[in-house]
Amino acid sequence: RNAGVDISAVIHLKVADEVVVDRISGRRIDPLSGKIYHVKDSPPPPDIQDRVIQREDDTPETIRRRLVTYHQERDAILDFCGDRVRTIHVGDGSPAALPADVRSMLVFDEVRKAVEGDTYWGSVIRSELIAKAFEC
Numbered sequence: 001r002n003a004g005v006d007i008s009a010v011i012h013l014k015v016a017d018e019v020v021v022d023r024i025s026g027r028r029i030d031p032l033s034g035k036i037y038h039v040k041d042s043p044p045p046p047d048i049q050d051r052v053i054q055r056e057d058d059t060p061e062t063i064r065r066r067l068v069t070y071h072q073e074r075d076a077i078l079d080f081c082g083d084r085v086r087t088i089h090v091g092d093g094s095p096a097a098l099p100a101d102v103r104s105m106l107v108f109d110e111v112r113k114a115v116e117g118d119t120y121w122g123s124v125i126r127s128e129l130i131a132k133a134f135e136c
Contacts, residue, residue: 009115010081011088012074013107017067019091019100025060028052041101086114 026039030052037044037052044052056062078085088110091100098106 007081007084010078010085011111011114012078012085013090014087014092014094015090016092016100017064020067021060021063024058024063027058028054088114
């Protein structure tokens, strides 16, 4: 508020640590094109698989160290944000959790629902109508 910014919602993606480790440590980058791949979910084509690289900080050990820091600081941030926090569970075993192998578009859809609340379905219908208008 001191900066003149009023935060209406904070998205907290609560993802199981092993899902985070798997997603980040499986990431590979083509140094020529900059395109990002994943060894399991979106492997590079055979003609470039030998040139893709893993970032130094994408190793399981480094990711686990970063997660320790995240867990130490997360609660203070969530407490500060209070009732503005919207939590989306991914692969963490909670009843409403999205599966661990969920595609990013489904997570984004859940973020939209959390932010837009009651107006979410209206925006989905508007989006579909706009897309259909372009199909003509």
